[in-house]
Amino acid sequence: MIVGPRPTRRQLPVPSDRLVRVLREYCYRLRSEDLADLAESMSTGSFPWLRDDLTAALEDATLTTTWWRATVSDAVFMVPWQARGSVEAAQRHLWDRLFPAHPFPLASPRDER
Secondary structure (H helix, E strand, C coil): CCCCCCCCCCCCCCCHHHHHHHHHHHHHHHHHHHHHHHHHHCCCCCCCCCHHHHHHHHHHHCCCCCHHHHHHCCHHHCCCCCCCCHHHHHHHHHHHHCCCCCCCCCCCCCCCH
């Protein structure tokens, strides 16, 4: 049992284990039906931490293209909606499906890492 204060967003490791589990379970290959299932679960109160954890992962410059591709699958970067094949475009697609009322956390495009 862990004793002590509950960790804040900044104290949690990035990416959090719970984020990795959700990305692999619901976001693998960014299948529309799986993303819809996740959005539905979120609308009923599940995963209240997801936006914060995903934002932290998106903002973390140490998470490489390789990590993102391994987590959601290389196949994602070959689908028709993805013209450039970039990780950021896939991240934006994921964000827009899950958090359409919130702006994408990265203000400007980053170089592929």
